[in-house]
Amino acid sequence: MKRNNFRKFLLLFTCIACVFCMTACSSTISSDSMKESAKDKEAVANKEEIVKWCEDEIKYLDNTSDADITAAAEAAHTLSEINRKEYAVNPDGMNVATVEFLNGWIKTRQDLGSLKSIDGTKVEISDETGTLCVVSVDTTYENRKCSFEFTIDEDMNLESGAINPTYTRGEKMEKAVLNTLLGMGTVFAVLIFISFIISLLKHVNKIGQKKPEVNEAETKGVDNAIAQIVSNEENEMDDLELVAVITAAIAASEGTSADGLVVRSIKKVNNWRK
Numbered sequence: 165m166k167r168n169n170f171r172k173f174l175l176l177f178t179c180i181a182c183v184f185c186m187t188a189c190s191s192t193i194s195s196d197s198m199k200e201s202a203k204d205k206e207a208v209a210n211k212e213e214i215v216k217w218c219e220d221e222i223k224y225l226d227n228t229s230d231a232d233i234t235a236a237a238e239a240a241h242t243l244s245e246i247n248r249k250e251y252a253v254n255p256d257g258m259n260v261a262t263v264e265f266l267n268g269w270i271k272t273r274q275d276l277g278s279l280k281s282i283d284g285t286k287v288e289i290s291d292e293t294g295t296l297c298v299v300s301v302d303t304t305y306e307n308r309k310c311s312f313e314f315t316i317d318e319d320m321n322l323e324s325g326a327i328n329p330t331y332t333r334g335e336k337m338e339k340a341v342l343n344t345l346l347g348m349g350t351v352f353a354v355l356i357f358i359s360f361i362i363s364l365l366k367h368v369n370k371i372g373q374k375k376p377e378v379n380e381a382e383t384k385g386v387d388n389a390i391a392q393i394v395s396n397e398e399n400e401m402d403d404l405e406l407v408a409v410i411t412a413a414i415a416a417s418e419g420t421s422a423d424g425l426v427v428r429s430i431k432k433v434n435n436w437r438k
Contacts, residue, residue, distance in 0.1 A: 210320070211287050211297070213252035218299050218314050219282055220247060226279035230270050237266050252320050265325030272327050277306025 221243055225233065236246060240258045244251045254262060283302040290296040301312040313326040331339075 210252060211289060214297060214299055214314075214316055214320075215285050215287060217243065217251045217253040218301050218312070219285060220249070220251070222282065222301060222303060222312060223279070225266075225269050225273070230273075233266055233270060237263050253316060254321055256319075256321065259321055261322045261324050265322065265327075268325070268327050272329060275329055276308060276310055280304045280306060283309075 224243060224246065228236075237258065242251070242254050242258055243249075244254075281304045283304055285302075286300045288298045288300075296318050297316050299312075299314040299316065301314070303310050303312065309330040311328045311330070313328065315323040315325070317323040
């Protein structure tokens with residue numbers, strides 16, 4: 165009898181413990197679902213604010229001159245201060261990523277022209293935080309289509325911004341050819357400059373060398389020797405002419421040809437004797 169009562173008590177205790185466990189699990193599940201619901205509501209609210217900021221930012225850039233954009237960036241004016249509207253993005257003011265995005269826009273806007281329409285906005289919210297997201301905005305400008313991409317961090321600040329114009333295949337090929345020509349031209353210019361530098365290296369050894377000193381005595385001796393050689397050559401020419409004249413005179417007096425006469429020597433005779 166006592167054993168049966170003990171079994172009944174044990175069964176009753178087990179049922180009560182199961183009921184308490186089920187109640188705890190249901191409360192945990194409901195708490196988690198409440199958190200997920202709150203996160204979803206926060207994500208939806210942030211999504212609407214982020215889309216509003218992105219589209220208004222694009223409109224502001226299209227309607228503002230480069231000088232005003234630069235001045236606003238230097239003064240760190242946010243879009244909220246410019247439009248007098250409330251935005252959730254960049255609550256702490258303009259950061260480095262925003263300034264870089266504005267500079268990129270100033271360089272790109274000439275290729276786009278004026279804004280025609282905003283075709284669509286896509287938001288991808290992070291599953292981990294419920295706030296970090298990437299926003300893609302498709303637009304149509306006067307000259308071409310363009311896609312903007314904004315990355316918003318967990319603190320609702322702009323983490324990065326990209327501007328991606330859509331170029332035709334011909335424009336892409338033209339840019340590729342220009343980049344190729346520019347690269348090859350730069351390479352050849354550098355090679356020509358290097359060749360010019362190498363050609364100047366042969367003059368490096370001559371720099372700083374002293375010119376050899378010329379001995380004046382040796383120079384005078386060489387000049388005298390040259391003058392003497394020239395004088396001897398002139399005397400020999402005079403003797404040859406004299407021999408030819410004498411030979412012709414003898415042949416004329418003898419009535420013979422000058423071919424058979426040979427002059428061995430010529431001696432000067434003193435005419436001081438009478």
